[in-house]
Amino acid sequence: MRALIAPIAAALMIAGCSPGPADPETLYQTSTITALMAGAYDGRTRCGQLTARGDFGLGTFNALDGEMVVLDGVVYQVRVDDRVSRAGDAMRTPFAVVTFFDADAISTVVGPIALAQLRSQVDSLLAKPNLPYAVRIDGLFKRVTVRSVPRQNRPYPELAEVVKDQAIFELHDVRGTVIGFALPQALGALNVAGHHWHFLTADRNAGGHVLDLVADKVTICIDDCDSLYVAFAAAGKLTRADLTPPDPDVLHRIENQPMCRPTHPTLPFAGNCA
Numbered sequence: 632m633r634a635l636i637a638p639i640a641a642a643l644m645i646a647g648c649s650p651g652p653a654d655p656e657t658l659y660q661t662s663t664i665t666a667l668m669a670g671a672y673d674g675r676t677r678c679g680q681l682t683a684r685g686d687f688g689l690g691t692f693n694a695l696d697g698e699m700v701v702l703d704g705v706v707y708q709v710r711v712d713d714r715v716s717r718a719g720d721a722m723r724t725p726f727a728v729v730t731f732f733d734a735d736a737i738s739t740v741v742g743p744i745a746l747a748q749l750r751s752q753v754d755s756l757l758a759k760p761n762l763p764y765a766v767r768i769d770g771l772f773k774r775v776t777v778r779s780v781p782r783q784n785r786p787y788p789e790l791a792e793v794v795k796d797q798a799i800f801e802l803h804d805v806r807g808t809v810i811g812f813a814l815p816q817a818l819g820a821l822n823v824a825g826h827h828w829h830f831l832t833a834d835r836n837a838g839g840h841v842l843d844l845v846a847d848k849v850t851i852c853i854d855d856c857d858s859l860y861v862a863f864a865a866a867g868k869l870t871r872a873d874l875t876p877p878d879p880d881v882l883h884r885i886e887n888q889p890m891c892r893p894t895h896p897t898l899p900f901a902g903n904c905a
């Protein structure tokens with residue numbers, strides 16, 4: 632009898648410690664933005680586990696090896712040279728946010744319209760601004776300025792140092808998709824409050840983290856999420872950082888500002904030093 636009880640107890644523990652069934656209205660994230668900013672670049676979650684939690688999202692890969700885009704159930708890796716490839720199910724992520732995208736509201740915008748105005752348009756569609764929203768924007772873009780980051784070696788520098796080495800690319804007159812989130816300020820200790828957008832061209836050949844854009848004719852779709860599941864990073868000195876709210880100025884620079892020094896001289900650089 633004892634031999635039978637042990638496996639049952641083990642099974643219950645596993646079930647109790649695992650996330651519940653994937654809910655299409657749940658925003659699922661691994662680790663937190665503060666842990667990522669502090670240099671927690673190696674996570675345990677595999678891309679195959681991520682796509683079981685959502686078909687739409689963004690993030691990065693272990694060792695901070697480029698930008699992640701999850702679109703229509705496929706995980707793409709945008710490396711620092713802007714090459715895009717499909718990520719294997721076994722690849723791991725230290726930080727990612729996904730949900731199953733299912734549009735709650737749709738709006739068409741005829742531009743040209745700059746990033747700030749486009750984000751205001753999105754904001755005007757958010758009927759429940761205290762909820763997290765996934766934002767999908769498909770169409771033609773006059774320009775999209777994207778960045779990716781170089782793979783890191785241990786000991787890992789903080790994210791603010793890494794983005795000084797980011798590679799920036801300008802895509803002109805491209806058809807593609809913005810894969811983004813608009814999160815309430817209340818979630819700022821866990822994730823990027825406000826807008827965080829990645830981009831992928833329709834031919835899946837270029838993309839990255841959006842620094843700037845001008846949209847031409849696009850369709851905005853938004854999807855509200857009524858719950859949030861956070862899989863915290865492994866225990867250790869960074870656990871405290873998991874819940875420490877990020878410095879808003881440092882986070883703003885990481886997420887939004889092109890840097891002025893191209894440290895990858897062989898790669899195209901479009902940094903705005905004005």
Ligand SMILES: [Zn+2]
Pocket residue numbers: 689690698827828829840841
């Ligand atoms: Zn990003």
